[in-house]
Amino acid sequence: MSSYSNYTNSPCAACKFLRRKCISDCVFAPYFPPEEPTKFANVHRIFGASNVSKILHEVAPHQREDAVNSLAYEAEARLKDPVYGCVGAISVLQRQVLRLQRELEETNADLMRYASCLGGETMSAYGGRRG
Numbered sequence: 001m002s003s004y005s006n007y008t009n010s011p012c013a014a015c016k017f018l019r020r021k022c023i024s025d026c027v028f029a030p031y032f033p034p035e036e037p038t039k040f041a042n043v044h045r046i047f048g049a050s051n052v053s054k055i056l057h058e059v060a061p062h063q064r065e066d067a068v069n070s071l072a073y074e075a076e077a078r079l080k081d082p083v084y085g086c087v088g089a090i091s092v093l094q095r096q097v098l099r100l101q102r103e104l105e106e107t108n109a110d111l112m113r114y115a116s117c118l119g120g121e122t123m124s125a126y127g128g129r130r131g
Helices: 013-018 039-045 049-058 061-080 087-115
Strands: none
Touching: 013 039, 013 061, 039 049, 039 061, 049 061
16 A cells, blocks of 8 residues: 555645645555545545644554544534534434334334234234134
């Protein structure tokens, strides 16, 4: 991965955004390809290039892609919701899960009431009653 610029003449999205020469061991190149300029722009806007570089140098090489993906996700969430970021999205999803769990419990209760109204009769596979 470190010889990224040997395979392409185009600078990575980070170097292009920062208007600098993309060197062969550019820490950004493997994770910010030239065809994804928005990804770096968002990460840079929220975290700054210097902080991202520090993070990439501190993280083990096999974890860098996950770290960049996490930074990109959080940056996008922060741009959509500057106050809560991805925590806001998580809260919305948690509320949705709770609502769906309540709905499922209500539906199961309705099914139990319906089954008890049948008075012990069972239903055939086609919906008809069997006695």
